[in-house]
Amino acid sequence: MTIKKTYGAYCLDLDGTIYRGTEPVEEAAAFVKRLQLKEIEPYFVTNNASMTQQQLKAKLAGFGIDAKKERIMSSAIAAAKYIKRWYSERSVYMIGSDGLDQALRQEGIERVEEDAGIVLMGIDRNITYEKLAAACLEIRKGAVFLSTNQDLAFPSEKGFLPGNGAFTALVAASTDVDPVYIGKPEIHMLDAIQYESGLEKSEMVMIGDNYDTDIQAGIRFGIDTIHVNTGVTRMETVLEKEQPPSFAIENLKFWEV
Amino acid sequence: MTIKKTYGAYCLDLDGTIYRGTEPVEEAAAFVKRLQLKEIEPYFVTNNASMTQQQLKAKLAGFGIDAKKERIMSSAIAAAKYIKRWYSERSVYMIGSDGLDQALRQEGIERVEEDAGIVLMGIDRNITYEKLAAACLEIRKGAVFLSTNQDLAFPSEKGFLPGNGAFTALVAASTDVDPVYIGKPEIHMLDAIQYESGLEKSEMVMIGDNYDTDIQAGIRFGIDTIHVNTGVTRMETVLEKEQPPSFAIENLKFWEV
Numbered sequence: 311m312t313i314k315k316t317y318g319a320y321c322l323d324l325d326g327t328i329y330r331g332t333e334p335v336e337e338a339a340a341f342v343k344r345l346q347l348k349e350i351e352p353y354f355v356t357n358n359a360s361m362t363q364q365q366l367k368a369k370l371a372g373f374g375i376d377a378k379k380e381r382i383m384s385s386a387i388a389a390a391k392y393i394k395r396w397y398s399e400r401s402v403y404m405i406g407s408d409g410l411d412q413a414l415r416q417e418g419i420e421r422v423e424e425d426a427g428i429v430l431m432g433i434d435r436n437i438t439y440e441k442l443a444a445a446c447l448e449i450r451k452g453a454v455f456l457s458t459n460q461d462l463a464f465p466s467e468k469g470f471l472p473g474n475g476a477f478t479a480l481v482a483a484s485t486d487v488d489p490v491y492i493g494k495p496e497i498h499m500l501d502a503i504q505y506e507s508g509l510e511k512s513e514m515v516m517i518g519d520n521y522d523t524d525i526q527a528g529i530r531f532g533i534d535t536i537h538v539n540t541g542v543t544r545m546e547t548v549l550e551k552e553q554p555p556s557f558a559i560e561n562l563k564f565w566e567v
Numbered sequence: 568m569t570i571k572k573t574y575g576a577y578c579l580d581l582d583g584t585i586y587r588g589t590e591p592v593e594e595a596a597a598f599v600k601r602l603q604l605k606e607i608e609p610y611f612v613t614n615n616a617s618m619t620q621q622q623l624k625a626k627l628a629g630f631g632i633d634a635k636k637e638r639i640m641s642s643a644i645a646a647a648k649y650i651k652r653w654y655s656e657r658s659v660y661m662i663g664s665d666g667l668d669q670a671l672r673q674e675g676i677e678r679v680e681e682d683a684g685i686v687l688m689g690i691d692r693n694i695t696y697e698k699l700a701a702a703c704l705e706i707r708k709g710a711v712f713l714s715t716n717q718d719l720a721f722p723s724e725k726g727f728l729p730g731n732g733a734f735t736a737l738v739a740a741s742t743d744v745d746p747v748y749i750g751k752p753e754i755h756m757l758d759a760i761q762y763e764s765g766l767e768k769s770e771m772v773m774i775g776d777n778y779d780t781d782i783q784a785g786i787r788f789g790i791d792t793i794h795v796n797t798g799v800t801r802m803e804t805v806l807e808k809e810q811p812p813s814f815a816i817e818n819l820k821f822w823e824v
Contacts, residue, residue, distance in 0.1 A: 437699075439692045443728045450726055463741045469707055471700045476741035484720045484733035 313557055314566035317534070318509045320345060320352040321383075321500060323518030324366075326541020328354070331465075334373035335540045341562035342375050348567055351378045353503055355516070357493035357523065359386040359432035359458035359474065360407035383503055385458035385493035386413040389430055391502045392456070392492060393419055400427025403448050405434050405441050405477070410458065424448075431481065431489070432458040433474040442481060449485045459493030494518075495526035500533065517562070521548050525555045538562060570814055571823035574791070575766045577602060577609040578640075578757060580775030581623075583798020585611070588722075591630035592797045598819035599632050605824055608635045610760050612773070614750035614780065616643035616689035616715035616731065617664035640760055642715035642750035643670040646687055648759045649713070649749060650676055657684025660705050662691050662698050662734070667715065681705075688738065688746070689715040690731040699738060706742045716750030751775075752783035757790065774819070778805050782812045795819060 322328060328338045345352050354377055356366065363382045370377045386406070390413035393402065402419055403426035404410060410432040414421060426448045434441070449455050460475035482488055492498045500516060503509075514533040518524020519541025525548070528535035535555035539545040545558050559565060579585055585595045602609050611634055613623065620639045627634045643663070647670035650659065659676055660683035661667060667689040671678060683705045691698070706712050717732035732748075739745055749755045757773060771790040775781020776798025782805070785792035792812040796802040802815050816822060
C-alpha cells in the first residue's frame with residue numbers, strides 16, 4: 311500500500327532520512343529520482359551549518375543524489391536569509407565555519423569584529439576564549455543573539471562531541487540572554503522556503519526521521535509532515551505522540567508521487 | 568559600637584571583602600593585622616582557581632596583607648583536596664590554569680589525557696574545541712564531573728567575560744551530566760578547612776560581601792557568618808533575606824578580636 315498526495319515543496323531532512331552517516335537510504339534516493347522525473351526539485355533541509363551548499367551538494371552526489379544547490383537549505387543559509395530579511399541594516403559578529411561565512415557572503419551581509427548589531431553562532435572547531443568572550447561582550451552591549459541550531463551533541467567515531475547548541479548554551483548562561491535558534495525544531499528554514507517559493511503552507515510537506523526536530527518544525531510551521539522510520543525516532547514512538555505527524559511510513563518507497 | 572566574638576577559624580572572602588579590584592579594603596587589612604597580633608592566622612577563601620597559592624599570597628602582599636600561604640583556600644586547592652580525600656585512586660582529566668595544575672601536583676594527583684576517573688574543570692583562557700570534546704567524552708564514559716566554581720561571568724576592563732561556570736554549563740548541557748561544584752556557595756572549601764584544622768563548626772566563621780556565595784556557603788555548612796557591606800550585596804538586601812547572616816556590619820572595623 312502506498313500513499314499519494316502531491317505537494318509543491320517536498321522538504322527533506324538529510325541525516326537519518328536521505329542517508330545514515332556514510333550510507334545512503336536507498337528508498338529516499340529513489341524517491342528523489344521519482345520526484346525529479348516529474349520535474350519536481352525537492353528541498354534539502356539540514357541543521358548543519360558548517361558545510362557550504364556546494365559541499366552539501368557534493369556529499370549528496372556521493373549518494374547518487376543530484377540536488378539543486380539552491381534547493382539546499384542549511385541552518386547557515388537560513389540564518390543569513392533571516393538576517394537579510396529582518397535585520398538588513400545590521401552587521402554581524404560571527405562564530406562559525408566556512409558554511410556560515412559563505413552564507414553571509416551570499417546574502418551580502420557585513421561581518422565585523424566589534425560593535426555588531428547581531429551575534430551569530432554556529433559550530434567552530436577552532437573556537438577560542440577570545441571568540442566566546444567577544445560574543446558575550448557584544449550581546450551584553452545589545453546585539454541580537456542568533457544561533458544556527460541547538461544540537462547539544464553529535465556522533466563521531468570517538469563518541470558524542472559537543473555541538474553548537476552547547477557552545478550557545480555557554481554564551482546564553484554567561485550573558486543571561488536566550489538566542490533565537492534558526493534550525494529545526496524552529497520554523498525559520500521552512501519559513502525561508504515558503505518566502506522564496508511563494509507557495510501556500512498547504513502545498514508544503516516536511517519529511518524526516520526525527521520527531522523532535524524535523525516533525526516538530528513542520529508541526530510548528532503548520533504544514534503536513536511525513537515521518538520515515540529510517541533514523542532517530544521509532545515509528546511506534548511517533549504514533550503515540552499527542553501531536554503525531556500527518557503521515558508515518560516505513561520509508562519513502564511507500565510514498566507515491 | 569563593635570561586636571566581639573572569638574573564633575578559631577576566620578574564613579575571609581577576597582574580592583569585595585579584602586580588596587575591591589585593585590584597591591584594598593583598609594578596614595579588612597587592619598582586621599587581619601589585629602588577628603595576627605593575637606596570633607590568629609585567618610583563612611582566605613576564594614573561588615579563584617587560576618592563581619596558585621603563591622600568586623594569591625603575592626597579590627595580598629601588594630595590599631599590605633601578610634597571608635600564610637597554607638591558609639589560602641582557593642577552589643583549585645579545595646578541588647585537589649576533595650579528590651585526594653574522596654577519590655584518592657582516580658586520575659584526573661583537567662581543563663584549567665596554573666593554579667589548578669599546581670594544586671593537583673601538591674596533592675600528588677595524576678593527570679591523564681584519556682581514561683580519566685575524574686574530569687575537573689576550571690577557567691582556561693587557552694580553551695580549545697579538543698579540550699572540551701575530551702571532557703565530554705570522558706564524562707560520557709563515566710568519569711566523575713567536578714568544577715571549581717559556577718561563576719558565569721566576571722568583570723574585566725572590557726566588560727563581563729565568560730567564567731568557568733559558563734564553560735562548565737557547556738559540558739553539562741552536551742553530556743546531560745551535572746557537575747559537583749567546589750567553590751562557594753557550595754561547602755567544600757569550608758569543609759576542607761574544618762577537616763584539616765580539626766575545629767568544630769561552632770568555632771568557625773565565614774566573612775564575606777556576597778550573600779549568594781560567601782554567606783550562603785557559611786549557612787549551608789552550618790557555621791556563623793558575617794556580612795560586610797563593602798562589596799556585591801547591600802546590607803539592607805541581606806537583612807531582608809529569609810536566612811540572614813549571623814551578623815551584618817558596615818566593615819571589619821566594627822568587629823573586635
